[in-house]
Amino acid sequence: MWGMMMSTENQTFAEKLDLFGCIQCGRCTGGCPVTVRTNLNVRRFVYDAKNEEMLEELSKLAEIWDCTACHTCAVRCPKGLKPLEVLFGLRTLVVESGKTQPTVRDALESVFREGNPWEKPRATRYDWMEGLEVKIADPEQPVENLFFVCCTIAYDPRVQIVAKNLVKILNQAGVDYGFIGENESCCGSEVFALGEEGLFEMTVEDNTEFLNEFQARQLVTLSPHCFTTFRTRYPDLNKPVLHYTQLLDQLLQEGKISWNQDLPKKIVFHDPCYLGKQSLVFDEPRRLLKSIQGVELLEFDRSRERSLCCEGGGGKMWVESESKAQRLAETRIKDAKEMGAEIVAVACPFCVLTLEDAMKALGYEEEMRVAEITELLGELLA
């Protein structure tokens, strides 16, 4: 009896996700941002998935791929459930059966082979460093801040600037830091969301062992996705995890960084789901923006805990959206335009890509700009 109680192997799908704890209040679906453009009703999935025999059928529904992993359903659930994980569990069934979309399959395979979902060779992971003076961490040497660069930032030419500018800021501030180098591997955030359970478990195990070897006081992440994933899904990680905005804010308070130029612009900050809602980091990025002379910081009506998802997460980078309805990123850009914002500032590589895409689609390129915070800060350095 003891053995049975200890084992998690024998838990059913419903037990593992505590589906019997659900009271069908509807807060999950009520809060779900994508309901305005897709048929996804996550509450129905929680209800139906209690029946083990229906899982197979449920996994065939296209909506399970509409979830962006913003976690609003989990944050709002009054009973502590994580409704979105029902969808991930159903995705697992699809992934295990081998019937995934080719884009998803390729991204997962790329994580397995090259440590990134972008089908790029591991050897080129740190090509972005070229021409920069970057300190690389040595596992044998103690270091204050160990930097973890997200796969997207490392490979995507649009957002490599985040890492580049951060290096410049760190060098100028005289911070004790080290980057990991080409042995760095994907944190697994999107692997988890795409339902590749086995690969995610392996990723967590390997990364934990690898990162624990470094004698660093803290791990600093560039992407909120890595940040939240390390914080919440790596139980055995031996160091505290920060988002870079927290570290820069700290440096700012200590007077170790300052900006040489003004930026007389109206800026609105878009809270990334993985930084705000899921990790409650709201004030640090705002303080960084406010520290710039000339900035007039605006606020979305839907900000902080009520921020609207940009639809970049949950593996959506590799899943085509069927809906013809207005994208949430476009809603967001329109709201920003309406309030007269000249810059939409973000602190997440996915948000940069989705929001900028929406801005271009709406034809606002001339009068508006989407920028990662480090992009702005880097431009203000001497």
Place this chain on the structure above:
Amino acid sequence: MTEKPKLGVYICHCGINIASTVDVEAVTEFAKGLPNVIVARNYAYMCSDPGQLLIKNDIKEEGVNRVVVASCSPRMHEPTFRKALQEAGLNPFFLEMANIREHCSWVHGDREEATAKARRLVAAAVAKVRQLEPLEEREVDAEPAALVIGGGIAGIQAALDIADAGFKVYLVEKTPSVGGRMAQLDKTFPTLDCSACILTPKMVDTASHPNIQLMTYSEVEEVSGYIGNFDVKVRKKARYVDFDKCTGCGECAAACRMANRIPNEFDAGMGKRSAIYLPFPQAVPAKYTIDPENCLYLTRGKCGKGPKCAEVCRAGAINFEQQDEIVEFKVGAIVVATGFDVFEARKKPEYGYADYPNVITGLEMERLVSASGPTGGQIKIKVEDEEIVPKEIAFIQCVGSRDKSVGNEYCSRVCCMYTAKQAHLVKDKIPDANVRVYYMDVRAFGKGFEEFYDRVRREGIHYIRGNPSEIFKRGSKLVIKVEDTLTATPMEDEVDLVVLAVGLEPRQDVRKIIDLLRLSQSPDLFFLEAHPKLRPVDTATDGVFLAGCCQGPKDIPDTVAQAKGAASSAMIPLARGKVKIGAQVATVNENTCRGCGFCVEICPYSAIELVAVNRFGHPVQVARVNEALCKGCGSCSAGCLSDSIQPKSFRDRQILPQIAALGVMR
């Protein structure tokens, strides 16, 4: 004590609670073989009359002089069996219980192992009972007076009942008036009678009752002593108004330079008051108070050319020199009726309470519909600086209740009905309003509640099953993001006004009362009663009783019922005029005590003090126990460096053989 121990051992089946898991026959046979046991029996229900008769008969006829009952936890039936021993002429403390239910049959599945454990527990009890000594319970006089803390409906009712029975009552209220939350309410569900109309007569009674000493704007500072003999210290805060001179005319408030500038607590912050104020028109006592945090003269030392209030007061009642006053008195019992705070809606930022003025709480709605409220009972809101009558109105239930995400797992029990009532009142005042209630379950459990819920729905209030997730703004409208779960339709509902049915929480300063009276909290953080079913108004501190929402969310009928219960329990020691003191208290061997005072420090009940004694001509200090205060917890004994202080019935020579018999020590 020279009498040879003759033991009777009684194994209870507790129906099948014990007998289905423990082989009671085998345990009985085993007990028969234990030292000094002359009789061992088992029976279906030892606590029943025939069960007790078995014990009594054996005492009388077989000469049994020590009793072991192997049954349930002593918390429940130790008093039952002690009484049985006493009735048979035996000292009631010659009893030891072996708990083979909670500690054995209920927590084990394997019959053989459970039976083996039951044997050991019985053997341990036998080993101890042989060493027990006869004890006597003593009695001390009880002060025929009570303290009631909190002047809401619970405290008012408890105070009136105790006072009507002829005992002196000290009613202490923190704010300047009695009345509490009930005074803030407009109508009461489900009967819709006016809250103030039924409450104010009782408020007035508390001030005029010859047996009640009403102390408003006062706080209990210190309580020491024990049931029957509590010493109480109360701080009467300076009102800066001479209580006897003030006529309550109100000219001071009208003249105050801060008039209409300070958020009025009574109106849940919606209306404004002066720095000198009467919390609400029907306040009892009808005496003005100066709020020291907002009075210009008290905060800055200057109020124009001179304080306006003093200038206009014809009674000459303003007195800025007034000081707090400490009042001390003695009572035999205490009723705690400190009430509740409403859930802080800001803790659910997704509802935008902090961002949107037209998202209000249920308590604010009470003031908005009340004739004595800030709008004189008219439901008006501001939209873009324009005052309008809202036409699209939504109520959201369970805000801060049944919600792990804010740490409140409990149901607040009143929100379903107060929402139904408010929805009815809104519809009554704005007949063409479109009123909907977003709910997840409607709990209409009380007398007349379901009937009221039926009535309200038929009046055209739409009940939509879905708990909203978010509120944001679109133009001049508030948008509620919600799913109608019955049709599985996600919606964005545009409304003018949102009322959050905020739940009930313990008072924010609950810690003060806990420290004052050594109370405990249940997992919901409300005060913990002594037993959830059978001692619902008692606490772990003898002589301290609970009434109203400080013990858990309650509606008015339940609060009044509990207040009457607490009053009646509090009156037991007052009416008897005497209280029993526990016999199983700590005792000091003054010959070996070194007077180090370690036990004095350790004792959580302040029951031990050091006294000077003469030891062979030498003055030395030794510990002495105030038996009325001692709870027999044994902390002193565990800490004593010379084994000089030990609780009776739990002396080393009594518990060490017991532990040894369990066979778990080497």
